[in-house]
Amino acid sequence: xxxxxxxxxxxxxxxxxxxxxxxxxxxxxxxxxxxxxxxxxxxxxxxxxxxxxxxxxxxxxxxxxxxxxxxxxxxxxxxxxxxxxxxxxxxxxxxxxxxxxxxxxxxxxxxxxxxxxxxxxxxxxxxxxxxxxxxxxxxxxxxxxxxxxxxxxxxxxxxxxxxxxxxxxxxxxxxxxxxxxxxxxxxxxxxxxxxxxxxxxxxxxxxxxxxxxxxxxxxxxxxxxxxxxxxxxxxxxxxxxxxxxxxxxxxxxxxxxxxx
Amino acid sequence: xxxxxxxxxxxxxxxxxxxxxxxxxxxxxxxxxxxxxxxxxxxxxxxxxxxxxxxxxxxxxxxxxxxxxxxxxxxxxxxxxxxxxxxxxxxxxxxxxxxxxxxxxxxxxxxxxxxxxxxxxxxxxxxxxxxxxxxxxxxxxxxxxxxxxxxxxxxxxxxxxxxxxxxxxxxxxxxxxxxxxxxxxxxxxxxxxxxxxxxxxxxxxxxxxxxxxxxxxxxxxxxxxxxxxxxxxxxxxxxxxxxxxxxxxxxxxxxxxxxxxxxxxxxxxxxxxxxxxxxxxxxxxxxxxxxxxxxxxxxxxxxxxxxxxxxxxxxxxxxxxxxxxxxxxxxxxxxxxxxxxxxxxxxxxxxxxxxxxxxxxxxxxxxxxxxxxxxxxxxxxxxxxxxxxxxxxxxxxxxxxxxxxxxxxxxxxxxxxxxxxxxxxxxxxx
Ligand SMILES: Nc1ncnc2c1ncn2[C@@H]1O[C@H](COP(=O)(O)OP(=O)(O)OP(=O)(O)O)[C@@H](O)[C@H]1O
Ligand SMILES: [Mg+2]
Numbered sequence: 001x002x003x004x005x006x007x008x009x010x011x012x013x014x015x016x017x018x019x020x021x022x023x024x025x026x027x028x029x030x031x032x033x034x035x036x037x038x039x040x041x042x043x044x045x046x047x048x049x050x051x052x053x054x055x056x057x058x059x060x061x062x063x064x065x066x067x068x069x070x071x072x073x074x075x076x077x078x079x080x081x082x083x084x085x086x087x088x089x090x091x092x093x094x095x096x097x098x099x100x101x102x103x104x105x106x107x108x109x110x111x112x113x114x115x116x117x118x119x120x121x122x123x124x125x126x127x128x129x130x131x132x133x134x135x136x137x138x139x140x141x142x143x144x145x146x147x148x149x150x151x152x153x154x155x156x157x158x159x160x161x162x163x164x165x166x167x168x169x170x171x172x173x174x175x176x177x178x179x180x181x182x183x184x185x186x187x188x189x190x191x192x193x194x195x196x197x198x199x200x201x202x203x204x205x206x207x208x209x210x211x212x213x214x215x216x217x218x219x220x221x222x223x224x225x226x227x228x229x230x231x232x233x234x235x236x237x238x239x240x241x242x243x244x245x246x247x248x249x250x251x252x253x254x255x256x257x258x259x260x
Numbered sequence: 261x262x263x264x265x266x267x268x269x270x271x272x273x274x275x276x277x278x279x280x281x282x283x284x285x286x287x288x289x290x291x292x293x294x295x296x297x298x299x300x301x302x303x304x305x306x307x308x309x310x311x312x313x314x315x316x317x318x319x320x321x322x323x324x325x326x327x328x329x330x331x332x333x334x335x336x337x338x339x340x341x342x343x344x345x346x347x348x349x350x351x352x353x354x355x356x357x358x359x360x361x362x363x364x365x366x367x368x369x370x371x372x373x374x375x376x377x378x379x380x381x382x383x384x385x386x387x388x389x390x391x392x393x394x395x396x397x398x399x400x401x402x403x404x405x406x407x408x409x410x411x412x413x414x415x416x417x418x419x420x421x422x423x424x425x426x427x428x429x430x431x432x433x434x435x436x437x438x439x440x441x442x443x444x445x446x447x448x449x450x451x452x453x454x455x456x457x458x459x460x461x462x463x464x465x466x467x468x469x470x471x472x473x474x475x476x477x478x479x480x481x482x483x484x485x486x487x488x489x490x491x492x493x494x495x496x497x498x499x500x501x502x503x504x505x506x507x508x509x510x511x512x513x514x515x516x517x518x519x520x521x522x523x524x525x526x527x528x529x530x531x532x533x534x535x536x537x538x539x540x541x542x543x544x545x546x547x548x549x550x551x552x553x554x555x556x557x558x559x560x561x562x563x564x565x566x567x568x569x570x571x572x573x574x575x576x577x578x579x580x581x582x583x584x585x586x587x588x589x590x591x592x593x594x595x596x597x598x599x600x601x602x603x604x605x606x607x608x609x610x611x612x613x614x615x616x617x618x619x620x621x622x623x624x625x626x627x628x629x630x631x632x633x634x635x636x637x638x639x640x641x642x643x644x645x646x647x648x649x650x651x652x653x654x655x656x657x658x659x660x661x662x663x664x665x666x667x668x669x670x671x672x673x674x675x676x677x678x679x680x681x682x683x684x685x686x687x688x689x690x
Contacts, residue, residue: 111511
């Protein structure tokens with residue numbers, strides 16, 4: 001058994017009087033697709049924000065490959081190999097698709113401002129090489145025709161894809177997906193599910209997926225953690241979680257469940 | 261949606277600034293023209309023998325006759341200086357999204373540094389008489405260092421707060437210029453303060469390598485002192501345009517745009533927000549410092565009051581009207597904002613000289629010497645209730661800013677994109 005890539009140990013996150021996360025612990029193994037589910041306001045997005053250190057939990061510890069990342073700046077967390085998509089698309093709207101993806105390559109590039117400013121040797125070669133990598137991602141996500149458009153002009157479903165592409169461009173070891181199929185129709189959802197499975201199969205990237213679409217979660221997740229009011233109420237394989245009485249109670253009457 | 265096919269054979273050709281041969285040829289032609297402008301070349305500027313009966317071509321080619329003229333070459337030189345400064349503010353405000361009203365302050369820092377390093381010392385003034393290759397980069401570096409010095413405060417602020425704090429810098433700068441130390445660097449020529457010389461020297465030798473301060477002959481043609489300075493500024497403006505363009509299209513420029521568009525997402529993507537904001541301030545201030553040095557190199561005097569609020573606002577207008585975030589926008593904006601008042605003035609003069617015909621009637625109607633009805637007061641002695649050309653220019657300036665803000669936030673660049681897309685799609689109207 002290999003060591004977990006990410007370990008979250010009893011974290012608590014408070015906003016003033018509101019406790020968004022209370023004593024939550026979990027871990028993600030290499031290559032695993034771990035899913036976090038729970039009703040609205042359960043604290044799922046907050047967990048992502050603590051992992052990328054946008055929020056600092058008051059208690060607990062988060063370890064990446066064995067060493068604590070508590071207090072690390074978000075950009076340094078990204079450089080470790082943790083990439084992320086957002087619940088409400090956070091692309092750079094005025095930039096083109098290509099430029100958004102190239103921005104994802106930022107952590108994998110080394111040129112200084114001076115190299116770029118004089119457009120010589122290193123910077124030029126690096127821009128070309130990364131442009132080629134970005135083109136691979138464009139092909140993979142089937143967004144060729146949107147390449148040169150500012151992302152603000154793209155339909156919602158394609159924006160979601162570009163955001164996934166931007167995270168992939170970082171060549172992460174762990175990918176955090178916050179509701180990747182929210183607001184999508186059946187066809188778009190199937191496309192996205194295919195991309196997620198391909199990423200896992202071909203690139204072997206570990207993932208944490210927050211999602212309200214129970215059908216999707218039960219289909220593709222290896223393990224699931226269920227949150228309610230900031231607390232962990234269950235964890236296990238899809239079968240185990242579906243049978244868990246706590247989960248059934250928490251979701252009873254909730255409109256979020258479209259489990260089949 | 262209609263779209264031009266991507267016929268590029270490699271990313272290298274795709275990332276070129278001017279991808280097609282037609283674009284390259286047109287640009288080369290245009291730049292050669294700009295370089296020929298200040299030379300007194302008979303066929304271009306003067307009578308073409310045997311063709312004098314042709315109304316326009318007869319006295320040389322119009323562009324050369326007008327812009328190559330003494331007064332206009334000075335105006336063109338000023339535009340080139342403004343372009344360097346506008347690129348600087350564009351990188352900070354247009355690309356990195358940090359709206360700064362302090363650009364004039366950093367230009368002032370550059371102007372004072374250039375004067376301190378490059379001018380002669382005297383009984384009431386400090387100076388080191390160093391050559392241009394010291395004082396010009398020195399002006400940029402000094403401004404950049406001060407930019408780095410203030411940026412930790414500036415980086416913490418956003419939007420309106422940042423604008424107000426940087427505005428404070430402008431007033432601070434003018435105040436410092438009026439202190440007794442400031443007066444040893446900046447002051448009117450009447451008090452013995454001269455701007456640095458543009459002559460290109462190795463060090464302080466008597467005869468410069470390239471004489472920039474007298475009329476002379478370059479290559480095969482006569483060129484005036486003003487023409488020489490124009491050429492120097494042209495080379496610098498082209499150079500700084502390329503630097504700005506390169507910054508925008510590479511890693512640093514993308515990081516700035518990412519911070520401008522969404523700062524938190526940018527950080528989560530691995531962009532060190534603090535570092536990149538400080539870099540934006542430093543590089544923008546470097547451009548401003550160099551432009552400030554060029555400013556005094558052109559005006560011949562170093563006055564703190566030249567670097568006041570109005571200059572800062574002028575640059576905001578340049579970005580708004582040209583199109584913030586694009587290199588071409590900074591160039592077009594600088595040209596329009598500076599040349600427009602000049603053209604209005606020229607047109608008024610021309611109109612007031614018309615005695616008869618339609619233009620004479622139009623001139624009679626809208627011009628006034630202050631004693632009858634009319635919109636524009638051309639009299640220098642009788643102040644009427646109507647506004648002078650100068651006042652009208654300020655009004656026009658304000659109206660343009662408002663119109664662009666409301667109707668075309670992308671400036672002239674946005675208008676150009678619309679026209680281009682229209683022609684690309686023509687005859688289809690969708
Ligand atoms: N920046 C913040 N300031 C104050 N409270 C916050 C902040 N961010 C989140 N919260 C609170 O923390 C709790 C958890 O929010 P979070 O966004 O993590 O929920 P979620 O599980 O992602 O919900 P959803 O399914 O709606 O996305 C909520 O009560 C929310 O109001
Ligand atoms: Mg959420």
